[in-house]
Amino acid sequence: xxxxxxxxAKVGEYILKSPALSKIxxxxxxxxxxxxxxxxxxxxxxxxxxxENPIVQTALSRLPEDESYARNYRxxxxxxxxxxxxxxxxxxxxxxxxxxxxxxxxxxxxEAAAKEKEELDNLEVVKK
Amino acid sequence: MLSAARTLPQRAVRRYTVVAxxxxxxxxxxTLAVRVHGGARYADKDxxxxxxxxxxxxxxxxxxxxxxxxxxxxxxxxxxxxxxREYITLQATFLKESLPYYVNAIASVLYKTSFKPHELVESxxxxxxxxxxxxxxxxxxxxxxxxxxxxxxxxxxxxxxxFDGVEQVTLxxxxxxxxxxxxxxxxxxxxTGVEERDLKRFVGESLINTLPKGSAIKEAAAPxxxxxxxxxxxxxxxxxxxxxxxxxxxxxxxxxxxxxxxxSPLYANADALERVAFDSFSGTHGLLSMYVxxxxxxxxxxNIKKVVADLKAGLDIAPAKELAQVDAALAAQQSAVPVEQxxxxxxxxxxxxxxxxxxxxxxxxLPYRDEL
Amino acid sequence: MLRTTTARLARRSLATHAGAAASAGxxxxxxxxxxxxxxxxxxxxxxTASVGVVYSAGSTAENPYNNGVSNLWATYFGHGSSxxxxxxAKQGLRLSANVxxxxxxxxxxxxxxxxxxxxxxxxxHLLAKESLSDSDFAAVQKTALAQLExxxxxxxxxxxxxxxxxxxxxxTPLALPTRGTLETVESLIPQDMQSFAAQQFHAKNxxxxxxxxxxxDELVKAVEAQVSLNAKxxxxxxxxxxxxxxxxxxxxxxxxxxxxxxxxxxxxxxxSQTSPDYLTAAVAASIxxxxxxxxxASRLQGIKLLDDIQEYHLADSFVHxxxxxxxxxxxxxxxxxxxxxxxxxxxxxxxxxxxxLSISITDTExxxxxxxxxxxxxxxNIQRAADAALLGAEVVQNGGRYLNTAETFKKIxxxxxxxxxxxxxNRLWDQDIAIAGAGQxxxxxxxxxxxxxxxxxxx
Numbered sequence: 001x002x003x004x005x006x007x008x009a010k011v012g013e014y015i016l017k018s019p020a021l022s023k024i025x026x027x028x029x030x031x032x033x034x035x036x037x038x039x040x041x042x043x044x045x046x047x048x049x050x051x052e053n054p055i056v057q058t059a060l061s062r063l064p065e066d067e068s069y070a071r072n073y074r075x076x077x078x079x080x081x082x083x084x085x086x087x088x089x090x091x092x093x094x095x096x097x098x099x100x101x102x103x104x105x106x107x108x109x110x111e112a113a114a115k116e117k118e119e120l121d122n123l124e125v126v127k128k
Numbered sequence: 129m130l131s132a133a134r135t136l137p138q139r140a141v142r143r144y145t146v147v148a149x150x151x152x153x154x155x156x157x158x159t160l161a162v163r164v165h166g167g168a169r170y171a172d173k174d175x176x177x178x179x180x181x182x183x184x185x186x187x188x189x190x191x192x193x194x195x196x197x198x199x200x201x202x203x204x205x206x207x208x209x210x211x212x213r214e215y216i217t218l219q220a221t222f223l224k225e226s227l228p229y230y231v232n233a234i235a236s237v238l239y240k241t242s243f244k245p246h247e248l249v250e251s252x253x254x255x256x257x258x259x260x261x262x263x264x265x266x267x268x269x270x271x272x273x274x275x276x277x278x279x280x281x282x283x284x285x286x287x288x289x290x291f292d293g294v295e296q297v298t299l300x301x302x303x304x305x306x307x308x309x310x311x312x313x314x315x316x317x318x319x320t321g322v323e324e325r326d327l328k329r330f331v332g333e334s335l336i337n338t339l340p341k342g343s344a345i346k347e348a349a350a351p352x353x354x355x356x357x358x359x360x361x362x363x364x365x366x367x368x369x370x371x372x373x374x375x376x377x378x379x380x381x382x383x384x385x386x387x388x389x390x391x392s393p394l395y396a397n398a399d400a401l402e403r404v405a406f407d408s409f410s411g412t413h414g415l416l417s418m419y420v421x422x423x424x425x426x427x428x429x430x431n432i433k434k435v436v437a438d439l440k441a442g443l444d445i446a447p448a449k450e451l452a453q454v455d456a457a458l459a460a461q462q463s464a465v466p467v468e469q470x471x472x473x474x475x476x477x478x479x480x481x482x483x484x485x486x487x488x489x490x491x492x493x494l495p496y497r498d499e500l
Numbered sequence: 501m502l503r504t505t506t507a508r509l510a511r512r513s514l515a516t517h518a519g520a521a522a523s524a525g526x527x528x529x530x531x532x533x534x535x536x537x538x539x540x541x542x543x544x545x546x547x548t549a550s551v552g553v554v555y556s557a558g559s560t561a562e563n564p565y566n567n568g569v570s571n572l573w574a575t576y577f578g579h580g581s582s583x584x585x586x587x588x589a590k591q592g593l594r595l596s597a598n599v600x601x602x603x604x605x606x607x608x609x610x611x612x613x614x615x616x617x618x619x620x621x622x623x624x625h626l627l628a629k630e631s632l633s634d635s636d637f638a639a640v641q642k643t644a645l646a647q648l649e650x651x652x653x654x655x656x657x658x659x660x661x662x663x664x665x666x667x668x669x670x671x672t673p674l675a676l677p678t679r680g681t682l683e684t685v686e687s688l689i690p691q692d693m694q695s696f697a698a699q700q701f702h703a704k705n706x707x708x709x710x711x712x713x714x715x716x717d718e719l720v721k722a723v724e725a726q727v728s729l730n731a732k733x734x735x736x737x738x739x740x741x742x743x744x745x746x747x748x749x750x751x752x753x754x755x756x757x758x759x760x761x762x763x764x765x766x767x768x769x770x771x772s773q774t775s776p777d778y779l780t781a782a783v784a785a786s787i788x789x790x791x792x793x794x795x796x797a798s799r800l801q802g803i804k805l806l807d808d809i810q811e812y813h814l815a816d817s818f819v820h821x822x823x824x825x826x827x828x829x830x831x832x833x834x835x836x837x838x839x840x841x842x843x844x845x846x847x848x849x850x851x852x853x854x855x856x857l858s859i860s861i862t863d864t865e866x867x868x869x870x871x872x873x874x875x876x877x878x879x880x881n882i883q884r885a886a887d888a889a890l891l892g893a894e895v896v897q898n899g900g901r902y903l904n905t906a907e908t909f910k911k912i913x914x915x916x917x918x919x920x921x922x923x924x925x926n927r928l929w930d931q932d933i934a935i936a937g938a939g940q941x942x943x944x945x946x947x948x949x950x951x952x953x954x955x956x957x958x959x
Contacts, residue, residue: 061246062245062246062249113192113194116192116194116195117194120194120195120198120802121802121804123198123202123802123864124863124864125202125863125864125867155878155881155882155905156874156877156878156881156905156906156909157875157878157879157881157882182796185797186796193796193797193800194800197797197800197801197802198800198801198802201801201802201868201871201872202802202864202867202868202871203871204870204871204872204874204875204878205875206875207797221875221879222875223871223874223875223878251796252796254794254796255794255795255796258794320882321882392585392586392589393582393585393586393589394586394589394590447589447590448589449592450591450592450611451589451592451593451594453592453611454548454592454593454594454609454610454611455594457547457548457611458547458548458594458609458886460547461546461547461548461712461885461886462883462886
């Protein structure tokens with residue numbers, strides 16, 4: 001079982017809350033993003049999340065129409081760019097401020113609902 | 129495990145009505161009904177009240193729809209929300225000892241339903257569409273809606289109850305409507321099988337007591353009845369229907385008795401009528417409707433003409449008084465909300481005055497209103 | 501059998517309720533000297549009074565040649581615009597009648613205080629009636645045939661249940677449909693009604709029931725004054741008792757691809773009315789409960805089967821039941837399926853869940869089943885107040901065993917997971933099944949494939 005997004009988001013929040021940790025982690029993360037290079041293909045980080053599972057499928061189905069359209073456009077453009085062994089021109093690179101976690105809230109909600117269902121399915125009745 | 133009543137600061141003034149009836153005091157189950165003056169006639173958009181009713185018992189700030197259903201079934205209870213032209217009614221039937229749980233469940237629906245966008249798409253929308261599909265597959269139901277439209281036109285009572293997507297309704301519309309109708313002045317609470325003292329205490333401690341204050345919803349103008357006609361081409365059986373409006377409180381008992389009369393063998397042509405219904409609104413208005421149904425359009429035409437001719441000639445409906453009383457008593461006994469008592473003394477003879485007409489099916493073969 | 505039970509109950513109910521005079525809806529039973537039983541549940545707060553007569557003879561008391569004759573009596577009394585209906589309407593009385601497999605009830609609903617008027621009406625128009633005139637008979641037969649035709653054309657769920665009884669109890673009295681069939685009803689003649697009434701509608705077979713706002717003492721007085729029934733000798737009555745019914749694993753298929761869905765019912769032999777496991781079977785049925793795909797709250801229920809069903813939309817609705825009769829019963833489920841290529845999966849997953857009842861049913865599922873059964877029984881208390889026929893069914897069929905709700909609830913609460921497992925192990929695991937299907941049932945697997953799902957090689 002892969003780690004849940006909920007736990008990853010929790011760790012992220014913890015790091016950002018602690019000044020010492022964020023001083024170390026944030027620059028490393030930025031370096032990683034640069035090296036990964038997905039922004040140069042016009043993608044945002046949330047575009048990279050594997051979608052072949054029920055949680056992300058649920059999240060994707062709940063995405064507003066315009067965001068869903070933009071996501072598909074970004075992914076198709078990235079495929080085309082990759083296929084032709086190009087990078088996008090520099091002005092088309094995704095800027096840090098545009099790399100927003102647009103899908104994450106939906107994933108977290110779907111994960112919370114799945115966890116709640118799991119709990120309720122395995123509820124134990126306590127007799128008083 | 130399941131939390132019992134939460135205590136909240138008691139407010140001094142309580143404006144909403146709380147009524148408990150001990151009718152079934154010995155039974156182990158109880159019913160709790162919250163009646164909201166927010167039916168289709170008060171909604172600004174067509175089908176808005178229906179969608180709001182379908183949103184009841186979805187996720188709230190306290191708990192998800194899933195958790196509510198799972199907890200409720202372990203406690204031995206069932207929840208239901210229904211809508212008509214006058215009211216949205218939230219109803220819970222449960223084993224008596226769980227009263228505080230259900231008071232709180234309904235309170236949190238009224239107070240803090242989350243109105244999540246995906247619930248509208250995944251759960252509320254399809255359920256509403258199903259309601260509509262069931263209704264439109266029944267030509268009598270279609271004829272009923274047509275009668276209301278013919279009688280009251282576009283005013284509140286003439287609007288359709290169910291959401292059909294003709295007029296766009298957004299999630300924000302639903303939220304705003306909920307804020308408008310779920311107020312202290314606009315709800316009534318009824319319960320059967322519980323002590324009035326307990327009910328008042330639990331309601332007083334619940335979120336219902338902190339519902340925002342608003343004003344009792346009223347329609348801008350009193351409904352005005354027209355002698356209209358609506359024809360709907362459709363596949364399937366033919367229906368010809370007539371509606372008689374009550375435009376004052378005084379007319380209501382007469383139409384109640386007429387309903388009992390037409391639906392019983394006291395009326396010689398009762399066999400011709402598929403259904404006779406009477407709905408009253410705010411105790412001042414009402415609509416009696418009767419439906420002739422059949423596969424053969426000419427038989428339907430002949431029957432509706434016969435019924436209207438009888439009504440025009442005048443009927444002695446007095447013999448049906450007692451039957452109307454029994455019907456009212458039976459309805460009262462089976463309903464969680466009180467049914468108005470009838471004053472039938474003056475009812476004697478009925479002669480048709482203003483009426484509306486609707487035809488559904490092969491309307492080319494069905495008569496027009498002025499041919500009746 | 502019935503005699504002794506009711507007598508015992510009368511004593512007990514009086515003893516229990518002596519101190520609780522104020523409590524509403526108390527059951528009282530009196531047996532009159534002429535053999536007639538009077539049962540009532542008095543609820544002084546009720547807005548109506550319902551009075552009726554229930555005979556402990558339903559479709560099982562018929563035979564293949566007069567099948568539907570009870571239905572004709574019910575139609576005569578309770579439906580259509582016959583002279584009886586008109587007479588009742590004039591007096592402000594509402595009539596109803598229904599035929600069950602082992603009883604039939606004729607009830608009158610009236611305003612409080614009109615109970616004796618209602619009794620008088622019953623006496624005049626039903627109890628004193630030995631036969632119908634030819635013209636009345638023709639009218640009743642016509643109405644009954646029209647209703648039967650509509651039933652056959654549109655009420656597929658009920659039709660399948662009738663056929664399930666016909667196959668499960670084949671060649672025994674329970675196999676006969678309660679309404680009769682188009683063929684049998686058409687062939688009936690006035691003398692059939694007359695001889696059936698003469699044989700079955702006598703004092704020893706009858707219970708006068710009343711619910712709502714009717715005081716028991718006044719009722720008994722009114723019955724003594726107004727009601728007179730054909731008092732047949734006990735020996736003759738015993739002779740007319742129907743033969744024993746028995747269950748046989750079998751199937752019946754009414755395939756019709758012009759219908760929009762498939763309707764299927766599948767059951768094992770259930771508990772009889774007198775069985776000590778009556779409530780265990782009811783709780784077991786309540787654990788799997790019912791489901792309606794179109795209702796969002798129904799989709800969220802804690803029934804494990806729903807996860808499979810919803811992922812592939814295997815069923816539009818299902819309902820589990822535990823039906824009990826004098827000698828035997830049926831325990832199973834009925835379902836409506838519009839996704840007709842998924843019928844095999846629906847049946848398979850359902851039967852695999854039934855297997856779990858013998859192996860791995862959990863405490864939470866059991867508690868859920870108990871709570872919902874209690875809700876159902878509790879609600880029945882309220883419904884009875886408006887309709888004496890429901891009290892009649894409980895008294896005549898169940899001997900009033902479950903009318904004391906507090907006591908019944910205690911018995912339900914006492915059931916444990918091991919009780920359920922034991923019951924399922926005996927009654928469900930690797931047992932024969934009866935199947936009935938109508939509509940588009942091409943995908944309903946053959947009998948042995950389904951029968952094999954009643955057990956598992958390993959778990």
